[in-house]
Amino acid sequence: xxxxxxxxxxxxxxxxxxxxxxxxxxxxxxxxxxxxxxxxxxxxxxxxxxxxxxxxxxxxxxxxxxxxxxxxxxxxxxxxxxxxxxxxxxxxxxxxxxxxxxxxxxxxxxxxxxxxxxxxxxxxxxxxxxxxxxxxxxxxxxxxxxxxxxxxxxxxxxxxxxxxxxxxxxxxxxxxxxxxxxxxxxxxxxxxxxxxxxxxxxxxxxxxxxxxxxxxxxxxxxxxxxxxxxxxxxxxxxxxxxxxxxxxxxxxxxxxxxxxxxxxxxxxxxxxxxxxxxxxxxxxxxxxxxxxxxxxxxxxxxxxxxxxxxxxxxxxxxxxxxxxxxxxxxxxxxxxxxxxxxxxxxxxxxxxxxxx
Numbered sequence: 237x238x239x240x241x242x243x244x245x246x247x248x249x250x251x252x253x254x255x256x257x258x259x260x261x262x263x264x265x266x267x268x269x270x271x272x273x274x275x276x277x278x279x280x281x282x283x284x285x286x287x288x289x290x291x292x293x294x295x296x297x298x299x300x301x302x303x304x305x306x307x308x309x310x311x312x313x314x315x316x317x318x319x320x321x322x323x324x325x326x327x328x329x330x331x332x333x334x335x336x337x338x339x340x341x342x343x344x345x346x347x348x349x350x351x352x353x354x355x356x357x358x359x360x361x362x363x364x365x366x367x368x369x370x371x372x373x374x375x376x377x378x379x380x381x382x383x384x385x386x387x388x389x390x391x392x393x394x395x396x397x398x399x400x401x402x403x404x405x406x407x408x409x410x411x412x413x414x415x416x417x418x419x420x421x422x423x424x425x426x427x428x429x430x431x432x433x434x435x436x437x438x439x440x441x442x443x444x445x446x447x448x449x450x451x452x453x454x455x456x457x458x459x460x461x462x463x464x465x466x467x468x469x470x471x472x473x474x475x476x477x478x479x480x481x482x483x484x485x486x487x488x489x490x491x492x493x494x495x496x497x498x499x500x501x502x503x504x505x506x507x508x509x510x511x512x513x514x515x516x517x518x519x520x521x522x523x524x525x526x527x528x529x530x531x532x533x534x535x536x537x538x539x540x541x542x543x544x545x546x547x548x549x550x551x552x553x554x555x556x557x558x559x560x561x562x563x564x565x566x567x568x569x570x571x572x573x574x575x576x577x578x579x580x581x582x583x584x585x586x587x588x589x590x591x592x
Contacts, residue, residue: 297462297467297468297469297470298467298468299466299467299468310341311339311341312578313341313574313575313578313579313581313582314341314342314343316574316578317330317332317341317343317571317574317575317578318343320567320570320571320574321343321344321567321571323344325465325557325558325559325563326464326465326466326533326555326556326557326558327344327347327349327464327465327466327468327554327556327557328343328344328553328554328555328556328567328571329343329344329345329347329349329475329476329552329553329554330342330343330344330345330476330551330552330553330554330571330575331343331345331475331476331477331479331480331551331552332480332549332550332551332552332575332579333480333484333549333550333551334547334548334549334579334582335484335487335488335540335547335548335549335550336547336548337582339579339582340477340480341575341578342476342477344476345475345476345477345480346445346475346477347468347475347476348445348447348468348469348470348473348474348475349464349473349474349475349476349534349536349554349556350464350469350472350473350529350531350534350536350554350556351446351448351472351473351474351479351529351536352455352472352529352530352531352534352535352536353415353417353420353452353527353528353529353530354474354479354527354528354529354536354537354538354552355433355448355472355474355529356411356412356415356420356527357412357482357483357486357500357504357527357538358433358436358437358446358448358482359411359420359423359424359427359433359448360408360411360412360423360500360503361436361441361482361486361491361492361500362427362432362433362436363404363408363423363426363427364408364492364496364499364500365436365440365491365492365496366426366427367404367496368492368493368496372404372426373404374403374404374405374408374499375403375404375405376403376404377401377402377403377404378401378402378404378407378422378423378425378426379398379399379400379401379402379422380398380399380400380401380402380407380418380419380421380422381396381397381398381399381418381421381422381424381425381451381453382396382397382398382399382418383395383396383417383418383453383456383457384396384397386457388457388458388460389458389461392454393450393451393453393454394451394453394454394456394457394458396421396451396453399418402419402422404423404426405499406419407419407420407422407423408423408499408500408503409503409506411423411503412500412503412504412506412507412527413503413506413507413508414508414509415507415509415527415528417452417453417456420452421451421452421453424451424452425451429451430448430449430450430451433448434446434447434448437482440491441481441482441485441490441491443478443481443482443485444478445474445475445477445478446473446474446475446478446479446482447470447471447472447473447474448472449471449472450471450472455472455531456531459531459532460532463532463533463556463557464531464532464533464534464556464557465533465534465556465557466557476552476553476554477552479538479552480538480550480551480552483538483539483540483550483551483552484550486500486501487501487525487540487548487550501525501540504525504526504527504539504540505523505524505525507525507526507527507528507539509528510526510528510537510565510568512562512565512566512569513526513528513535513537513553513565513568513569513572514526514537514539514541514551514553514568514569514572515569515572516565516566516568516569516572517569517570517572517573518541518572518573518576519544521544522541522542522543522544522576523541523542524539524540524541524542525539525540525542526538526539526540527539529554530561533556533557534554534555534556534564535555535561535564535565535568536552536553536554536555536568537553537568537572538551538552538553539551541572541575541576543576543579543580545580547579547580549575549576549579551572551575553568553571553572555567555568
């Protein structure tokens with residue numbers, strides 16, 4: 237009884253003490269939310285029970301700020317491309333190389349951009365290396381990987397099921413010509429997943445600035461976690477300069493046999509996607525071997541432009557934002573034409589100078 241009275245008295249004193257204690261000023265909401273967002277992101281802070289939210293990437297994901305101050309360009313062509321690649325409405329990355337002279341132009345060329353389906357070139361090249369090594373055959377048959385409906389971010393890897401079987405050659409054509417995601421994931425599974433492609437890019441091609449992290453089914457399902465116009469996400473990304481180096485090596489047959497090189501280049505020349513991108517403003521006599529990419533708020537086209545006078549130009553253009561897909565396509569087309577005209581003009585000036 238005595239102990240019970242003492243406990244009740246202490247509790248009463250605690251309540252009285254808490255009501256008399258001076259109030260502690262709460263942090264300003266803006267500062268608190270800002271510091272919290274830096275650590276955990278707005279996605280985490282605003283989660284609601286029962287709703288699957290985008291996971292916080294443990295890889296470097298940074299907000300992008302447009303460079304301030306004057307920029308010096310290596311040539312008038314690069315300055316022209318930079319003007320067309322103005323990032324006021326979203327990041328635009330460009331790289332191009334005249335394979336005859338080695339002359340390169342670059343605008344944000346060392347910054348990672350979402351590869352989207354342009355990564356399919358590296359996936360196919362990885363498979364073709366296996367063909368050259370005798371591990372696979374173009375006549376081997378594999379099933380398409382068909383996505384099974386699932387909620388965004390509900391699993392690390394989106395579920396898929398086996399579909400109709402096709403030859404590897406058919407899968408390659410569908411992957412590059414039609415940008416078929418199910419065919420791509422079939423090849424990706426055969427070679428050993430994204431890690432095998434990254435290994436081929438690093439060790440066989442000797443390139444950095446490329447990272448494939450997810451299969452296409454997962455990439456498409458979870459698309460939209462970050463806005464590529466404002467955020468640099470290193471996942472499933474490559475720099476334009478790296479992509480130009482990849483295109484150059486594939487075109488020159490550095491890493492694959494002559495027959496395997498022919499398989500991938502032939503498919504690129506027959507690509508049916510992106511008619512309003514690289515090809516749109518080029519003269520009809522120019523040949524384009526290319527691969528497009530499209531995801532939320534980003535469009536791209538990478539390839540080899542073959543000019544009527546026998547020049548080969550490797551080009552990679554990644555465009556984000558701009559207010560819509562049609563505007564992104566238009567920006568790609570205008571940049572491609574400027575690169576085409578610029579390199580031809582340089583070649584013409586060189587010939588005139590040499591003739592004097």
